[in-house]
Amino acid sequence: MFRVMIADDERIAIDSLKYIIDKNFNNVEIIATARSGREAIEKVEYSVPDIVFMDIKMPGINGIETIREIKKLHRHVVFIILSAFDQFEFAKEAVNLGVIEYLLKPANRKKVVEALNKAIDIVKAEKENRKNMLELKEKIERIQPVLENGFIYSLVMFDNNKKELLNYRELLSIEENNGYVMTIEFSYEEDKEGLVDRIGNNLKSRKVYSLFRDTVSNIGKCIVGPLMLNRVVVFVPVAYMTEDSAFVQRAAIAFAETLSKHLSGKLECGLKIGIGNQKSFETMSASYEEALKALRSLNGTGIKHFMDITLVNTQGYPEHKEKLLMQSVALGDKGESIEAFNCIFDWLSGVYNGQHLRIKNKLLELLFLVQRMAGKYDSETDGNETDFLEEMLSIEDMTELRLWGKRIVEDVAGKINVYRSYKTGELITRAKEYIEANYAKSITLEDISNEINVSPQYLSKLFKEETGENFIDYLTGIRIRIAKDLLENKNSSIKEICYNTGYSDPNYFSRIFKKIVGVTPTEYKGTFTA
Template sequence: MIRVLIVDDEPIAIDSMEYMIRKNMDDVEVVGKSRSGRDAIEKAYNTRPDVVLMDINMPGINGLEAMRQIKEANPVIRFIIVTAFDYFDYAVEAVALDAEEYLLKPVREAKLVETLRKVTGQVEQQREKLRKELEIKEKFEMIVPIMETGFINALCMFEDNAEELKNFSRLLGNESTGGYVMIIAFDDKDSRGGNNRIGAGVKGQALYNRYREALKSMSRCMVGPIMLNRLVVYVCSDFPEPSFEQRLAALKLAENLYDRVGSLHPEISIGIGRNYGRLDEAKKSYREALQALSMADSRPEATNILHFDDAVKGMEDNDALYEDQMVHLIFAKAAEGDSTGAVLAFERMFSGLCKNEPQDFDMIKNKTIALVVEFGKRWGNVIGNSCNALSALLQAEHMDVLHELCRRFIRDAVERIDSGKQRKISAIIEQADRYMEEHFDQDIALESVARAVNLSPYYFSRFYKDETGTNFIDRLTAIRMEKAKQYLARAEYTVKDVARMVGYADPNYFSKLFKKITNMTATEYKESCGR
């Protein structure tokens, strides 16, 4: 429905135009009638018409001045001038105010209807254009988080995918923008200093939209999804390179973010990487943010915000001791099968080796070669021959090549270690399950299963629960109950027989356990099978 306001100081003119509109145009509604310029301005503000039929010569504020003020409040409104004065100056000024038509009184019905149909058609076109623009904008707003997730996922991957980063950035309109990475970690620390990252991640997921909205309102950024307990953000920046002023701006953003939404989950740590002017250096900022976060997360404060440059200055004074600590951490993470942790420790070690000027390339090369050799000594049977990696390191002539070769070797080696570890774990679990399935009718104790897989009873108990999520005794009970169902379905076995056949000397205990597991007594189950 098109909304029309009629403005004329003559009541008969208003009534005449209203009659012609109602008679000929069902899709047009007269939402107001005014007899002065001042009243027209007020009614236009309150009724929000699409079209105004405006007389010019009125007492007080004339029609042209009323048009100016109405257009200031509503620029898209359309005007049709209706006047008894055929003055050239009026016509020129009306055109300057974007009037659609200039009609002379007395207005013929056919001419008024024709003009209104023309103008209402323009209004409909404008509405359709706006609807399509809003629809496109809405779809884009729905797609933006998906594209930002793609950008952040590409940023966090180890592979060299600078082109993929540029493609996502181009789609998001940030192609030529540099910036830095900020990582927000949601913590859930207990009294002993432990951190339940899964529980913290669940809480962080519930707050994700609040954090995203806050970050978007405070900066130009790309926000990734919650990954475990971390939120990775790429903040676009106009600074061309790392600087003290940029570092202060990044820290201020982190502080303002915590001031706005930190009360929702007080225990957070924030690591911030350096600002770089080129998008292909964003991965470097990501690794720096991870390093800063790891140091911030280790501090006792509930909320920690740490920039990489401050973290570097806070490193141990004894460089040799720090390097030994990082090497030890690399191998500890490798033994756990944690490729991300091992690579992160390497990044910290490598940054420490490169911080002195001038850089001793040969010394750093020897350190990386020694690292690869040690991997071969410890896990050569798992990771395979490391000769190719050593040969490539020996031929490297640039620091970036040295860094990338060693980082990639560590990542691949630890992934193989983890794969071998998982195969070994699966083999132990399978062996334990097979032993229980073969000896379920005997008096099986924890010690006997542990002995079968060559582990101590205490370690096996924890190992089995951690890897399967089920206690050893619960798994044994489940096996026995499944076997019991098979025996109960056979007519020749009594409940007492079945209890003995699945390893229970006491039939009453067996019956209670069977009902607890199946919600049926053994007798009821046997009867149901006989029907």
């Protein structure tokens, strides 16, 4: 039903409109009438009509001023003026206020019906538009966290992720070219051995994550990643890159301090916040690595920027091996992945000799990230974190723990290798199809790479690995094969064949043909015309 209000100081005018509407519309309800401008304004407040018939000359506030007041709070209301005064200034003001019709009294039935039908169509369109906008907003609200999580995973997985990050930047409408990363850890009380209850604290972290996410988002523009065990990665976009590193550092620390202050007393834990340097969007993974190093350098709760780390003790944790492990797993290289994992495990075993729980504590974050990488290729792998924790903590023997970790690394690298092999074959197939369809044009490696959405360098490497020859040789082979077929046709001239196989110079075509076939095009054609 469409809700209509009639505002007119003449009772006969109200009754006349009521009669016309009742007789001609079964989808319209007259919800209110008013005899003055003030009464109309007051009744709109609680009745909220879709359409209002408004007289201009009424006691007190006139119709034009009444419309102006109503429009301040109810912009969607559609107005039809019905007046005995045919004055240009009134009509001009009515148009400025968005009035859809200006009817002169006494208006006949036909004009009233036409005006009301027009108003109904406008209301319908606006309601449908509002409905569509709400549905779109709801969809965006549902998909936004998924996109943000994907963006953060791309940051932390150490893969060759420049292209992926730029894709997420477009999907998330991030206009800023730069930014930095904060890695935030929910810090819980340790036991007498300096260890924590990983399973219990993971569950606690899940409970406070929503509060944390909302708080961070309300403080400033940023992207909050998913909860990974008891850590969260946050990307903070920055509009301009500046050479004043101290200024950038102070601003980032101020943001972290504001976050810590807002959450103080609301969480059943402390916060450890590591901050990376400001980077360009394409190199944002480096900021994450710096934030992680800053976080690890903290002995307790607090905030530390990467620039505040004193880089000493080069014999410490083999971070280069951790990075190599992530890169190797992302490439699906089982051998390199296992070798890197063994190096890390050996280091942990040497430093924490006999302290099994400490070794597990260090391995947990590493293997959790490895397992998460498989979620990009196998949704079943991206499972329950608690099960993963329980499985690790139930292993007492260090040899068994090493084998368990190796199985995870090997399994994830194997799945990624299968996916990448399939993806590689698919890309080369698409490249070959493009060449077959466009060999007669002046195509380049860049044209094909743009078509299949990879870099020319990567495509060149893949092409050589998969076909055994480079792009130019493959394209030349296709063109010469087609040229031989055309030369066997007596109706095609050599010049026509040259142009039809992608060559613009007949002399150059002849040289290439002879180099590949051993004879000139003319000689080859002669064997079929003799």
